[in-house]
Amino acid sequence: MDGPLLQLRGIGKNFGPVQALSGIDLDIPAGQVTALVGDNGAGKSTLIKTISGIWEPSHGEIIWQGQRAHFKTPRDATDAGIATVYQDLALCDNLDIVQNMLLGHEVRHGLLLDEVTMETTAKQTLSDLRVTTVRNIRQTVGSLSGGQRQAVAVAKAVMLDAKLVIMDEPTAALGVSQTALVLDLIGRLARRGIGVMLISHNLVDVFQVADRLAVLYLGGLVSTGPVSEYDTASAVDLMTTGASRRTGQADNGARIPDSGREG
Numbered sequence: 001m002d003g004p005l006l007q008l009r010g011i012g013k014n015f016g017p018v019q020a021l022s023g024i025d026l027d028i029p030a031g032q033v034t035a036l037v038g039d040n041g042a043g044k045s046t047l048i049k050t051i052s053g054i055w056e057p058s059h060g061e062i063i064w065q066g067q068r069a070h071f072k073t074p075r076d077a078t079d080a081g082i083a084t085v086y087q088d089l090a091l092c093d094n095l096d097i098v099q100n101m102l103l104g105h106e107v108r109h110g111l112l113l114d115e116v117t118m119e120t121t122a123k124q125t126l127s128d129l130r131v132t133t134v135r136n137i138r139q140t141v142g143s144l145s146g147g148q149r150q151a152v153a154v155a156k157a158v159m160l161d162a163k164l165v166i167m168d169e170p171t172a173a174l175g176v177s178q179t180a181l182v183l184d185l186i187g188r189l190a191r192r193g194i195g196v197m198l199i200s201h202n203l204v205d206v207f208q209v210a211d212r213l214a215v216l217y218l219g220g221l222v223s224t225g226p227v228s229e230y231d232t233a234s235a236v237d238l239m240t241t242g243a244s245r246r247t248g249q250a251d252n253g254a255r256i257p258d259s260g261r262e263g
């Protein structure tokens with residue numbers, strides 16, 4: 001496909017009189033990791049929920065694979081190929097890995113579940129993503145480490161043929177080895193041609209894995225470009241003040257009241 005996978009044009013979101021997002025123009029390419037960063041209240045959660053169909057934008061348009069899109073529900077976005085992996089992962093701890101990966105998409109043979117096909121599909125997907133830390137795909141998800149749980153959630157998205165995977169704080173509360181596992185998995189998604197949108201407060205992780213950086217400040221997009229054009233200091237400047245002399249980017253003027261900010 002020529003052009004970006006996802007294009008946001010003039011996206012705004014109001015909650016009554018509160019303007020949470022204003023004039024967001026952002027391109028998300030396929031096969032790259034775009035990191036979305038911003039301080040608390042910058043609008044990150046509002047933006048990803050708007051993309052993923054939880055909320056409809058108040059203004060602007062979403063262009064998906066070159067066509068204008070209207071995602072009225074999360075199912076609309078999922079069916080289109082946008083998978084969002086939230087921080088809580090939305091996995092069922094009492095079910096095993098296979099059951100979680102195919103939940104709602106079970107394979108049946110007549111009236112019975114085709115357990116062999118389901119196991120083969122789940123195992124192949126994990127293998128394709130080189131998730132080697134999971135030894136038994138029939139163990140319950142509740143027994144997995146944080147990094148392994150992230151891997152299962154991402155593998156589920158890949159198995160459903162997601163073209164864009166949005167990951168909300170995927171390394172939060174993970175140890176060093178588990179963080180390395182998740183960052184490696186993110187890189188593998190991009191190398192498979194899948195677009196990745198990474199929301200993270202951890203700039204070390206961002207600069208390790210991202211190809212592009214997009215910075216939100218008080219509901220507006222104040223800077224976007226290749227990650228090579230930024231360093232930690234300039235990113236922090238943009239996140240906390242909306243401007244940085246290191247990049248020449250200026251605050252776009254977007255403001256929202258303290259009482260109405262979305263994270």
